[in-house]
Amino acid sequence: MVFFPGCVIPNRYPGVEKAVFFTMEKLGIKLKPLEGYSCCPPPGIMRSINEELWYELAVRNIGLSGDLEVLTACNGCFSTLQDAYSISGGKGNKIRHYAEFLFRDVGLEKIREKVKKFLPLRVAVHYGCHLVRSSTYRNVDSPENPVMIDRLVETIGCESVYYRTRMVCCGAGGGVGAGFRDLSLKILRRKMENFPNVDCIVVVCPLCLRQFDTRQKDLDSHRPIPVLHYAQLLAVAFGLDVDQIGLEAHSTMNDDLINKLIKGDAEEV
Amino acid sequence: MLKDEEIVRSKSCIQCGTCVASCYSSRDTALSVRKIINDFIKTGKIPEDETALYCSTCYSCQERCPRGIQITEILFHIRRRLAEREIPEGLMPFYNSLKRYGIGVPPEEQHLKLREKLGLENYSVQFRKEDMKEIREIFRRLK
Ligand code: SF4
Ligand code: SF4
Numbered sequence: 370m371v372f373f374p375g376c377v378i379p380n381r382y383p384g385v386e387k388a389v390f391f392t393m394e395k396l397g398i399k400l401k402p403l404e405g406y407s408c409c410p411p412p413g414i415m416r417s418i419n420e421e422l423w424y425e426l427a428v429r430n431i432g433l434s435g436d437l438e439v440l441t442a443c444n445g446c447f448s449t450l451q452d453a454y455s456i457s458g459g460k461g462n463k464i465r466h467y468a469e470f471l472f473r474d475v476g477l478e479k480i481r482e483k484v485k486k487f488l489p490l491r492v493a494v495h496y497g498c499h500l501v502r503s504s505t506y507r508n509v510d511s512p513e514n515p516v517m518i519d520r521l522v523e524t525i526g527c528e529s530v531y532y533r534t535r536m537v538c539c540g541a542g543g544g545v546g547a548g549f550r551d552l553s554l555k556i557l558r559r560k561m562e563n564f565p566n567v568d569c570i571v572v573v574c575p576l577c578l579r580q581f582d583t584r585q586k587d588l589d590s591h592r593p594i595p596v597l598h599y600a601q602l603l604a605v606a607f608g609l610d611v612d613q614i615g616l617e618a619h620s621t622m623n624d625d626l627i628n629k630l631i632k633g634d635a636e637e638v
Numbered sequence: 639m640l641k642d643e644e645i646v647r648s649k650s651c652i653q654c655g656t657c658v659a660s661c662y663s664s665r666d667t668a669l670s671v672r673k674i675i676n677d678f679i680k681t682g683k684i685p686e687d688e689t690a691l692y693c694s695t696c697y698s699c700q701e702r703c704p705r706g707i708q709i710t711e712i713l714f715h716i717r718r719r720l721a722e723r724e725i726p727e728g729l730m731p732f733y734n735s736l737k738r739y740g741i742g743v744p745p746e747e748q749h750l751k752l753r754e755k756l757g758l759e760n761y762s763v764q765f766r767k768e769d770m771k772e773i774r775e776i777f778r779r780l781k
Contacts, residue, residue: 376741376744379758379760380743380744383756387756402759407740407741407769408743414729415733416714417721417729418718418725421780422776422780422781425780429773498696513701538694540694543695544728545692548727613756618748
């Protein structure tokens with residue numbers, strides 16, 4: 370497989386990239402970086418401006434991968450590359466997302482076998498819209514009531530706490546985060562109304578990550594909850610030092626969570 | 639790419655409002671996909687409604703529409719029509735950076751440092767002059 374990192378993972382949250390390579394190696398999956406890649410580019414912005422340009426850039430990226438499968442860890446990259454691939458007449462499951470690849474191909478059993486340190490955290494999972502919708506194109510899990518990320522966090526010892534707005538958008542997509550900051554925050558506020566008391570939010574998309582990480586501070590009467598990409602959590606469970614998952618790039622971290630990540634659950638191992 | 643048959647399918651809209659009820663952007667803006675579809679049925683033309691820019695492309699409306707109307711794709715279609723006249727201001731920084739570096743969100747000093755600490759190589763097109771030529775060529779051809 371080749372890894373397509375996109376823009377936000379390598380250039381804002383590089384710890385996610387480190388965690389993806391580390392966890393794949395532990396699982397015995399050969400993963401090479403996709404050299405010379407460009408921005409995917411994102412559907413919300415580029416497909417809204419010039420669809421041909423969006424398509425050509427995406428197809429160039431796919432072309433760099435040759436016969437190999439392409440792994441992404443971003444819902445935006447996943448949806449762009451998957452859509453462009455199918456428009457180009459491509460067949461089969463060439464474009465993969467980290468979460469669905471782990472859940473469907475690697476399997477929970479194998480993941481559990483590799484855990485060095487279970488993490489007894491209370492977490493709120495956020496799937497992100499483009500991982501599962503529109504189901505006409507995605508077809509990885511239920512568009513309304515998916516389970517993959519819940520199972521993935523439970524496998525490494527976390528408790529996934531249900532909340533009513535779990536399938537609501539974070540507010541960053543479609544160019545809204547870039548172009549309409551107020552509206553974007555209003556959507557996030559509705560998303561986080563009556564949010565459960567958890568140690569952290571777990572996402573599988575760096576755009577959602579950045580939205581929760583940088584915009585929660587603008588919500589009044591709300592203590593920001595730290596947010597992690599699932600890859601970072603899994604890397605720690607597989608034994609990567611907490612210092613190596615790039616937490617210095619996160620603005621919502623707190624010592625409480627960092628200590629829990631360092632300590633893990635000694636009992637269960 | 640919105641196919642003609644998808645546009646025609648919009649005529650089967652029953653104005654049930656499921657789309658608007660599913661839409662978080664509609665709660666705080668004038669965006670109403672039900673109305674956009676209704677305008678299309680009445681006039682035979684997809685309206686160039688600027689509220690389409692408020693859509694966060696969450697696909698909830700499209701997922702739930704009982705008629706299977708490709709609502710989000712129709713909004714993308716409207717957005718492209720609007721962008722033909724003028725690219726929305728808020729999207730320009732990303733667009734410009736993509737054009738210049740091949741990367742929409744390029745790294746700043748602190749991110750490059752963190753990459754170094756984590757032992758990560760820089761292998762995007764931004765760091766490869768030869769590959770960057772291909773990106774410029776695509777932009778030249780399609781802009
Ligand atoms: S959900 Fe579909 S059928 Fe109902 S109003 Fe919206 S577009 Fe029309
Ligand atoms: S895709 Fe756009 S219009 Fe449809 S529910 Fe989501 S934000 Fe609203």
